Amino acid sequence: MQPETQAARLAHHFPDLRTQENAARLGMWLFLATEVLLFTALFTAYSVYRYLFVHAFDEASRLMHTGLGAANTLVLLTSSLTAALAVYYARRGQARRSAVLLAATLAFAATFMVIKAFEYGHHFHEGQLPGRFYTYPELQLPGASMFFTLYFLMTGVHGLHVLIGMGVLAFLMVRTLRGGYSTAYSTPVELGVLYWHLVDLIWIFLFPLLYLI
Amino acid sequence: MSPSPASEAVYNRPNYLTADRGVRSWLTTRDHKRIGVMFLVLTAAALALGGFFALLIRIELLTPGPTIMDAMTYNRMFTLHGVVMIFLFMIPAIPGIFGNFFLPLMIGAQDVAFPRINLATVYLYLLGAAIAVYGMVHGGADTGWTFYTPYSTTTTTKVAPILLGAFVLGLGSILTGINFIVTTHTLRAPGLTWHRLPLFVWAIYATSVIQVLATPVLGMTLLLVTVENVFGFGIFDPARGGDPILFQHLFWFYSHPAVYIMVLPAMAVVSEVIQTFARKNMFGYKAVAYSSLGIAFVGFFVWGHHLFTSGQSAFDSGVFGVLSMFVGLFTAVKVFNWTATLYKGAIQVSAPFVYIVGFLFYLVFGGMTGIALATVSLDVHWQDTYFVVAHFHFVMAAGTVMAFLAALHYWWPKMFGKTYAERPALVGGFLVIFGFAATFVPQFLLGNMGMPRRYYSYPERFWPLNVASTAGASLVAIGFLIVLVNLVVSLAWGRVAGPNPWGSKGYEWNTPSPPDKENFPGTPVFTHGPHEYQEPVPAAAEVTHAA
């Protein structure tokens, strides 16, 4: 597929391409703001319950695999690096390098999910589950089950966003390979990767709250 | 004002309604005007459904004991009435219909920034409505539209589909908000500075900001309730350490700004109608414009006034109470500026103007009862009584619906190229205005007497006022019917409307009625603000555009 000509790509209601691209950018940033607020509700619940159950949350967070969590943090941070580099090369019209880097990002994302699945499996096995499913005998303080409720909800919703992000990245990768982007037009890559950076950023907040403190 | 032959020609040439034919052309349209019309049909149906539930509620309350249904059914009725009215009508209607239709026209744009996302919001509305209706048909929830925990997390009624439907509708609301914000920032035609924007655009913009920032919090909160109701995760369950009051904080953090999502578009309409029918520029344009932003901003910090009796600290109640006073100020500013606009005007009392006067009546009294509630000690008596019900119905049902009807009558000629009959419009209008007063003034008094809300049965001393309220409701129903029939009849048999039947200098009137599929032949250039009436309105308002 040939890169679209400028005229063909310009939508009829935009006066020029630059305005169109700025509009896309503004729209994406607004959407990211809504995602932040979505997680804010969860972070608020977390803060309230941490304050109410300091000891239980303290002990419960010691049951987390800090090593795996740290590994996941490194994985996501690196994936953001490869994603950013993908945008760098897309802007310079180097489609192959861009596609390879997007593939690497996808690989890191998949690694993240695998490590997460492993952690989840461990918690399932130990009975460290949300609400009425909590059966872990070693920690029976009030608030212990609440920690795991919040853990599963926060990482679960985050995981869902990782999956959506993977879908977006995969789509971008395929289009890059088919020559859909060039030096003149790489906005979708930029915006898709922006979404990925937000997914990473949310994990940067989740990790210390759930694993470290 | 009879249409000139020129406007007949305008009406009969292909316009946005007739340019493409067939159901598929509508289902795949990216034309913001067609999307506005689709929202009109959908939200009008929702209004009728919600109104139907309301009538059933009022009939049940005709007697102190059981009248036509049992307690569980009654509880479902008021829940569904609230859910349908708020999520399927109040929040989407004015932005979805008139925001969609007129925002691009008012800023000289050919469409909104993201037309395909705009179409998606129609489908999200349908999907959300379908999920919620599925829940309703299978019994529906009985929790009240506020879904307080632990009742909503322990009830066995169909809470999950209602909540998921609301979640999907919320997503549509967010996308509409993003679309309008980006449109306003990027698609203003040359010469259209922010201070030349119609006040309608300012208010819709403020609404969109609230939609974008507040709705996600509701989405997550409803998800948490669903998850707890279905799986027993216990986020709000005291037995597992949960705090039911946390739900209230999270819920009202959205739902209070939500009432401004509902009322700001109404205020948007008021500004336009007053300027057109007083044929005068807005007194205090900047005050009215910035007060919209002020309401949006301060509106985020007052949610705790729904929690005065919940057991929250006196300090919290104090802070939320004072801030609630400030939100009231912005509305007061608007009311005074709107009234002052009439000074030295050239006022024509047509149906849209009559509806707006009705709106002002309900906004002033409904708003003042809101301030009274915010004094905290009075709220202790009135919380969860019919006083609060009357307060929000005054501002929302009477007020915003009044503005909706005004918008419908104001812009009907533009959207459909037909004029409705004035006298039935006025009769319907008066019935609706007086009907709402007859319905809800008794409810203020019931609240004073101490009748709590969501009561299926009540002590006998509340009987007469309940009967009065139901009588008022029947007047409202008749009024709405007259309005509906009048408008629908005009589509087939109304006189052809010219491009500018009201002689308005609002920008949207610089188009044919109905507008062409393509809004403007070229790019308009703006040289001054709207609604300046020092020069007479040109007879045939065909404006020349820069190529």
Next chain:
Amino acid sequence: MNELLRQLLFLPEQGTAYARSVDQLHYFIVLTTMIGAAAVFTTLVAFVIVYRRRHAAQTTPHVEPKPIHEVLFVGVPLVLFLTWFAIGFPQYVELQTPPKDAMDVYVQGKKWMWKFAYPGGPNSTDVLRVPAGRPVRLLMTSRDVIHSFYVPAFRLKQDVVPGRYTQTWFRATAPGRHQLFCAEFCGTGHSAMLGEVVVMPAAEFDAWLADQRRGVVAAQDSAPVPSEDIDVRTSLVEQGRRLAAEYGCFKCHTVDGTQHIGPSWLDLYERRERLDGGKTVVADEGYLTRSIMDPRADVVAGFQPVMPTFQGRIPAPEVAAIVEFMKSLRTDVVRAPPSQGPVYVPVPSK
């Protein structure tokens, strides 16, 4: 004047002095609102008449506000609103601050009834008897979902929430009967969850209370509920002693001051305890309840954190009974059960 306005506005009788003050704020707001609205609407109508459109092509001047206009538009409502707030908020604070000498009554809301328990006294369902002229503090919780304790005649409302205590108070001025509603939706029985506050002359109330404690059931306050094991002679304190034994509290806590695994309960209530970590805390009802639910939260200095939690294992009313028992363990009180001393003979009423 008060009476006239009260009836005009359909307000119920004013059962407390607080109710009367709230009503006076109400009248003030109604009056100013009516005057303000009348001013706005008269102006509006006047403008519509004076400035009606006289011919089709009429033009209008461009009118801009002067700064003073907007200052007044903002300033006048601001002063009014803040004045109302300045009157109303202190009233609310008064409602949140029970006097020290208030008589406590435990209230439990559940679907779909109100249960009242007097410390050291009887229990009742749906009927709350209180003395006139004396402050009464209500310590309230719920067994299941959120309810709300609402007495319109007192202009009083407070939500009752499961898992925690909320409080409110009132001082009824004169004898009478006032309706009690539940004001937070709680299911199909929400509108049937009615009750009554019976205000008795103070002496009559004392006599009634004494009768109840002696087991003489002078008046049935509500139809006996067969499934509920209500023994009107059992005081909350007695129940608490029995429950404390059942739950094994005495394995670690003594009632006579002897040091054991946990702090002794004798004179514990309202004592300033030094905690692990240096903080001090007053052992009030909140602290005692919290220690039962989350014992690791505030451990007294010198004791090991070995107490298990009873969260979810003891229902809230039983916790209240145990706390009441702990409160009764004072060195100046002889024994927890009511003394078998002189019999009160009610003063014959006229």
